[in-house]
Amino acid sequence: DQQVKQNSPSLSVQEGRISILNCDYTNSMFDYFLWYKKYPAEGPTFLISISSIKDKNEDGRFTVFLNKSAKHLSLHIVPSQPGDSAVYFCAVTGNQFYFGTGTSLTVIP
């Protein structure tokens, strides 16, 4: 039973434009939300997080938005750069970490 869903397996964006990655979760008790980035043959690396008491967190080019009523999380990357090309996983925490299936982002130069 999938606790976290990333419905877009892939996304292509032109360099300089905005990338928007989406994530939906099922349990309203989750209270902390994270995005991880993964390059091939490497482990995921932490990117940005947000707690359930906020609806937005910004760090440089990366902004995470949380819509608790819709149980929806999104990551915005502006402007997108070719080095952002990677697989992005959202993760939520309750008693455990639950990861989505990932979205492969390709930023086209």
Add this chain to the structure above:
Amino acid sequence: GAGVSQSPRYKVAKRGQDVALRCDPISGHVSLFWYQQALGQGPEFLTYFQNEAQLDKSGLPSDRFFAERPEGSVSTLKIQRTQQEDSAVYLCASSYWGARGDTQYFGPGTRLTVL
């Protein structure tokens, strides 16, 4: 400083063999997690240690899977009598406290292929 390291990076086993996968967490990190990542999927939780205590092993798929962290630092994930469905990347992560929302730092993973 050094990150999380895992060894071996790649392991090929014949069905029925036992394997042991090692994780060296970041020095001083209290919590250690093991995940299994099948092809095209996200990491799935296997087990969690706080120091040497295994606080949650609810994600271990069968009693063939066993994890230990006897001195609260290095951890070993052992899989007995491997099956083809065990083929996956096994990721280890550590965090300073392991509290909810505490950032987990991942190792590069061990890719296990069972023939």
